Amino acid sequence: MKEFISLVRRDLRLARREGGAITTALGFYLIVVAILPLGLGPDLNLLSRIAPGVLWVALLLAALLSADRIFHNDLEDGSLEVIALGPLPLELVVAAKSLAHWISIGIPLAIAAPVLALLLNLPGDAFWVLFLTMMTGTPALSFLGAIGAALTLGLRRGGQLLSLLILPLYVPVLIFGVAAMNAVITGPAPFLSSYLILLALTLATLVLAPIAAAAALRLNLQ
Amino acid sequence: MQLNVQDLACVRGGRRVFEGVSIRVKARGGVALTGPNGSGKSSLLRVLAGFIAPAAGTLHLEGGDDETPLGAQCHYVGHLNGVKNAFTLAENLAFWAEFLGGGDVAHALRVFGLEALGDIPAGLLSAGQARRLGLARLALAPRPLWLLDEPTVSLDAGSRKILAKVIREHMKGGGIVIVATHMPLGLRLDQELKLGASVRTP
Numbered sequence: 001m002k003e004f005i006s007l008v009r010r011d012l013r014l015a016r017r018e019g020g021a022i023t024t025a026l027g028f029y030l031i032v033v034a035i036l037p038l039g040l041g042p043d044l045n046l047l048s049r050i051a052p053g054v055l056w057v058a059l060l061l062a063a064l065l066s067a068d069r070i071f072h073n074d075l076e077d078g079s080l081e082v083i084a085l086g087p088l089p090l091e092l093v094v095a096a097k098s099l100a101h102w103i104s105i106g107i108p109l110a111i112a113a114p115v116l117a118l119l120l121n122l123p124g125d126a127f128w129v130l131f132l133t134m135m136t137g138t139p140a141l142s143f144l145g146a147i148g149a150a151l152t153l154g155l156r157r158g159g160q161l162l163s164l165l166i167l168p169l170y171v172p173v174l175i176f177g178v179a180a181m182n183a184v185i186t187g188p189a190p191f192l193s194s195y196l197i198l199l200a201l202t203l204a205t206l207v208l209a210p211i212a213a214a215a216a217l218r219l220n221l222q
Numbered sequence: 223m224q225l226n227v228q229d230l231a232c233v234r235g236g237r238r239v240f241e242g243v244s245i246r247v248k249a250r251g252g253v254a255l256t257g258p259n260g261s262g263k264s265s266l267l268r269v270l271a272g273f274i275a276p277a278a279g280t281l282h283l284e285g286g287d288d289e290t291p292l293g294a295q296c297h298y299v300g301h302l303n304g305v306k307n308a309f310t311l312a313e314n315l316a317f318w319a320e321f322l323g324g325g326d327v328a329h330a331l332r333v334f335g336l337e338a339l340g341d342i343p344a345g346l347l348s349a350g351q352a353r354r355l356g357l358a359r360l361a362l363a364p365r366p367l368w369l370l371d372e373p374t375v376s377l378d379a380g381s382r383k384i385l386a387k388v389i390r391e392h393m394k395g396g397g398i399v400i401v402a403t404h405m406p407l408g409l410r411l412d413q414e415l416k417l418g419a420s421v422r423t424p
Binding site for chain 2: 081084
């Protein structure tokens with residue numbers, strides 16, 4: 001456990017020192033959400049109807065931007081080899097690094113979402129659902145991203161391949177995240193059923209993704 | 223403690239890199255791996271560290287901890303240093319100490335003559351200094367088996383002497399060292415394993 005925490009702390013400290021990733025993700029999120037109304041025109045009803053979907057899709061893409069970095073830097077400078085020989089099983093190494101990715105990228109994006117929702121005229125009572133569903137869904141994005149990052153490790157254009165591999169896996173999170181929000185905005189489906197499925201998706205991902213990603217890492221370390 | 227390697231073979235990309243490699247080395251012993259480029263020195267070390275599954279043969283550390291894999295009982299220093307440029311030298315080692323269950327960062331820095339540089343970012347180091355920082359892991363956490371792959375790359379004569387001294391002390395303390403190198407280390411290892419003679423391409 002001590003090793004797990006020290007690995008998370010190190011990755012968070014690295015993310016803070018090296019900056020970059022979170023600024024890019026937040027900037028990308030802002031720009032995608034901001035240019036959409038320019039393309040669609042100033043129809044407030046339309047904007048507030050599509051707001052949940054837009055906010056979620058843009059968040060998926062923003063989270064994906066930095067996902068290929070989860071293992072890349074550690075492979076390049078040799079740290080990954082040393083970490084792999086440490087006392088922590090590789091599955092927990094993946095979990096620690098995904099958790100650090102969520103804290104440094106997922107949480108800031110989830111916090112930024114309600115602010116960006118103002119640009120899309122999201123109905124007032126949907127703000128708390130937006131924040132809640134995003135805090136619930138974003139861990140799954142980081143952990144699924146780790147699978148793609150481990151699979152595409154060492155490839156020259158890994159980031160592009162990663163998008164193709166991982167975006168389909170994001171679809172369930174997207175569907176139930178948006179469904180939970182629409183339940184509150186338009187009804188009549190109950191909020192709780194969609195939200196609980198989203199929660200279940202995240203929990204399943206937390207368990208299964210580290211196993212898959214660790215297997216891919218083992219192949220890449222050969 | 224004794225490292226037993228029996229008839230080890232390694233296949234990479236369909237090519238048999240080496241086969242029939244047997245090593246038997248006791249505590250306080252060392253093996254120098256030699257052979258031309260591509261003869262499988264690095265592959266052998268990576269098999270021993272557990273990164274590559276052997277195609278045939280067995281390896282076992284007698285008197286080691288049978289519960290932990292061999293990789294977790296060894297220090298592997300490969301071609302890369304495992305150094306984070308955004309961290310200072312002390313921070314780099316402090317993380318490894320925490321993660322690998324080691325101890326004294328100041329001591330490790332001192333052993334490799336880096337104590338004056340503890341507070342500067344590792345990104346500013348020269349290639350030789352970064353190599354020394356990578357090697358400082360050896361002095362940080364005690365592990366019985368050291369696997370060193372060309373550890374002398376970019377080291378000057380003084381640093382090579384330090385490394386030889388560290389290796390000698392490790393062996394004196396009951397450890398085992400396997401080192402692949404082209405350069406004479408200024409170190410007497412009791413065995414030499416020449417790879418390359420047995421290489422066959424199908």
